[in-house]
Amino acid sequence: MAPADLALVLTAACCLALRLAGVWLAGGLTTDHPVIAWATAVAQATLAAFVALAIVAPAGALAEVPLAARLAGLGAGVAACLVMHKRMLPALGVGLAAMLAVRSML
């Protein structure tokens, strides 16, 4: 098997196992159980850390976009989301436009 195919099969199997393990671990617990509250906090914190790293210290092509443009896009998008009663699609457009506008000015 080619290395790329082997890596794909192994990663997919491990990711499926992580999801199955989570469903099995949660068992008969209810949403207000401390373990569920902790797991939810860890999942949300991981996502927040992912966003923070992707904005402040990204890898790949996104690293070529200046930090100021990335921050402007994030700030404008989040502000639009809060002002427009959490409507995601327009907020996404505002954030993207702000990032591209600041990028073209720098």
Place this chain on the structure above:
Amino acid sequence: MTSNAFLPGLREALGAPGVAMAATFLAFGAAVQEAGLPPGWALLACWGIYGMPGQLVLVQAASAGWAGGVGIAVMGAVAVNARFLPMAVSITPVLAARNRWYLLPAVPFIAVTPWAAAMRALPAVERPDRVAWFLGFGLTSWVVAGFASLSGFFVAGALGGEARAALLFVNPLYYALLLAADLDRPAPRRAVLCGAAAASLALLLPASVALLAAGLAGGTVAFLLGRRRGAR
């Protein structure tokens, strides 16, 4: 009764989540083409792994000719996708299936976008309808992601640096909006702020474990703060 919730889930997935998903997976497909891998690999990585950071780790390893070995690449990819475990734990009681076996078809769709959408929308959905809603959302975003990956693969040459950067920016921006929409509730607000603060700690660690460590540290601190205040 249950099948009625499939369509609302499907429709929800075709809005902002579908756009964000399509943009991200277009960029992924283009990266796969540049790494010299075939289009079938792009599709199977998207549908089999269904977790963008892990997919990108494999593409980067392929670009480097698997210099560190397949085992190291797989471990890195699984580590950055390890959030699937706490996400699966937290969504299981929300899905409220009478029997855990009913959740099996939903398991492959547990990923950031369906998870975040489900955690927001499902409390307002009748309990017996929740698995069907999640299947409608998950299956739709999964199909969108697959087609976007293939499209990205075939249009890779036509994408300039600016288009690529814009597509890649959609992913963290969309996740940021999902988190921002939750900031008016105390428990998610604590988790988001602690997670973002813990990201600075991640800059000191190897990339493969950084995200997991930041999530565990930030999430645990947020959970303990919540317990101390006796809040939700």
